[in-house]
Amino acid sequence: MIEFQHVTYEFRRGGGIYDISFQIREGDFVFLIGPTGCGKTTLMRMIYMDLIPNKGVVEIDGYYSNKIKRRQIPKLRQNIGMIFQDYHLLDDRSVAQNVALPLHVMGHSKNNIAALVPEVLDQVGLKGKENHKPSELSGGEQQRVCIARALVKDPDIILADEPTGNLDPVTSFDLIALLDSINKDGVTIFMSTHDYNLIKGRDQRVIQMQKGRLLGE
């Protein structure tokens, strides 16, 4: 469960998000759209508690932003599959090692990891790139590594921040189909995008933002 209650966060240089309230229930698939710079990434960062609200409260799976202790944040993040807009891949290791990382963090066994990683890399179409460094991949491939890293840990919530920015339309639709099937298994999905085509003709809930404020659904 994701819940924002009158959340405001302002950066020191100005800009931010203001008085945001909404709720996403377990198993929902919700889109977040809005023009560039409207605050989508900022909003997502509050879900994985990289930013803590100036006003209001964010609740994620029973963790409250105003009560959470610093050492609880890793626990929270382990339950969320995050696809970052700027990837945050570790360039000192291979694609496979990058994808395996969240499993190591969660304490999975070696055998388990050895089985899961190739599977998910295959799912996102990165077979054959296991041993590349992230810097040796195309933009779209890097983005898919980031997606694989979020999927591999079988999280309760997937946060996808413009996950199709560097993907061509075919690959994008494949990704949405993949997310759809994961959502069918009960995983909550919250995805920001500015690709209106992608959500056109879908009957899913869409949250719209503009200039740091909710515009409606």
Place this chain on the structure above:
Amino acid sequence: MIEFQHVTYEFRRGGGIYDISFQIREGDFVFLIGPTGCGKTTLMRMIYMDLIPNKGVVEIDGYYSNKIKRRQIPKLRQNIGMIFQDYHLLDDRSVAQNVALPLHVMGHSKNNIAALVPEVLDQVGLKGKENHKPSELSGGEQQRVCIARALVKDPDIILADEPTGNLDPVTSFDLIALLDSINKDGVTIFMSTHDYNLIKGRDQRVIQMQKGRLLGE
């Protein structure tokens, strides 16, 4: 003038581009499209001679890839406005300083720089963000800083590698319009994209790639 003559480049781990030949004349506006991982960025890197072909020759404005000396490469790059897919912004300085950098490289006077930078930042819609660090910007804003940095030096050629990946449709069309007007002034523009909507209904030349090879125009 950009000319590829049977250019092949293969990465050590496999993958690359094969037997590419094409020509772009001065003042052209050419699109490069193809699915993710097909070799668009690799092809562009050969234009600014970050990669040198294994076979074949690339000619840019009288510089030949098989003859160019290492110290000539900066000169070549100074005439090309490059919008990198991964931005390559310097995060230790402000947006304005990032945009001013190519002008300093080319030896423009202080006054000239002070006049040009705000103008181009305004053009790409970054007014008010001059003093932000790149890491304090949204994805789309970072991309526009990169665009501004390419435009500010008034280059002969603009290479744009998926410059709209993080931009919403409105901003994307604005960018294309901006590039169009620059092109009218005689600047050669070569832009890769996978946003087929963007080029739909335009009568410009489009080079198509697939799996490292040219597919036709």
Place this chain on the structure above:
Amino acid sequence: MMDRLAFLISEGIRNIVRHKLTATTTVVSMVLNLAVLSVLFVIGVNSHQLIEYVRSKYKIEVFFLPDVRTDDLSRLKSEIDAIEGVRSTTIITSDDAKRIFKDQFGEDVELMLGYNPLPPSCVVNVVRDTKEPVYPEAIIRQIRALEGVDEISYQGRLITRIEKAYEQAVKIEVLIAAVILLITIVIMSGTIRLSAYARQELMKSLQLIGASRWFIKIPFMVESILLSITAGLLTYGLTMGALRWGNVLLSRYRFHINPDPMLLPALLLVSIFVGIVSAQRAVSKFLRT
């Protein structure tokens, strides 16, 4: 759990390979610093050898009354031996003294004078391998209190002066060593901090995907400890090599530098300590969010 620990340790090892440049620079920096330290350590240990040599030359001569008999002498000897600070004693009886006189001057005093004027005496050697300064006054006082002692000759002021100088030198050396140790620690931790700085983005990314502070710290610690041990061992090898070479040069002066058995443990202790503390500090700095 076991798998996770194994992973964290192997991460530490692989980090060394991944970041060869920082690893090499760190080790080189550490080795050079430790080398200065270990040279100082060796000098410190061997300066003791020098003072011991000097002390072996200290001389206290005790002359007994002429009427002290031979069996009294052995009692006196054991009484003197029992005094704290006395290493050994050598009794010279009147007859011994006569023989020595004859050896040196070729004359038999007894024949010349009709009697032996040389009193029995005793050469007292003081302890030499103590870290404390040796002051002979207390010994003298106790010897003087013994029955049968006539006269005592010793180089009192000279000894006191030498011991004072040595004490001063040790103090200065300890001070210098402490300062150098401090400098070493600061430089080494600066080096490790810079190598952490070069990787702050990676740490931030790890944190974002849910890694706890310990998950980030442990590989870094393992790496730091391994580098420290490497540096410690290399320094040890280097010091031993330099010593062997130095001893060849010094052999002309009949002086031999001994490495202390504590050198290796001390080096490892210092380097591992520095490795852990500065890795800890460096990581904490970049994880502060």
Place this chain on the structure above:
Amino acid sequence: MMDRLAFLISEGIRNIVRHKLTATTTVVSMVLNLAVLSVLFVIGVNSHQLIEYVRSKYKIEVFFLPDVRTDDLSRLKSEIDAIEGVRSTTIITSDDAKRIFKDQFGEDVELMLGYNPLPPSCVVNVVRDTKEPVYPEAIIRQIRALEGVDEISYQGRLITRIEKAYEQAVKIEVLIAAVILLITIVIMSGTIRLSAYARQELMKSLQLIGASRWFIKIPFMVESILLSITAGLLTYGLTMGALRWGNVLLSRYRFHINPDPMLLPALLLVSIFVGIVSAQRAVSKFLRT
């Protein structure tokens, strides 16, 4: 062109502010290294003071024949003065000697014996502020060749031994200084290299937008030089402070350590040299494409 140069220099300055951590670490590391060097330098310079003190105690006494007349004496004096290695001479005439004798023993020899048996003599002081060892034999030989010289008394073997020991000590000190200088340079350049390593992405980006190697290098050099100068000045301040404090402690021993006027230039030279060379090497490494 002027604007570009101004920009490059200001870039160097701003880089220090932008990368405070690497700047601080670099400066601290450098200061500590330079401190060791400058202490060594000061010791080196002042060890000379010690030998000069000892040399001022060297004594050569020249006794002339009793029939040398007073005007011959002044000729002899100037002849001795002209000998290389002689710092000064003091003539003691027979009358002076008589007066000295009377001052010391309270007796007038001339009254006692009816004539003055004390010959005129001359105390010769040797040069003391030379870097070369002083060996009195040559001086003695030349004095002996002069007419009217009767006898020469001097501490020949002692002087030779002291001078040999000093020569040896200077050699060892130079060796140690060279080793420490080398260590300093390696550690300092390692530090600068690590700080370049942390910025390799930035350098790569600069290169991609068409910056020439010089454009990237110059600010880095400026930065490195500024940090070096800062480190040099800080070390100088530190050394001078330590000296003042040390002199207070040493005043008991009537010994005064003098800083050499060359200390500051030497420090700056070393640090700037290291700064330039290692910045050059570090940048080249990361620009190799």
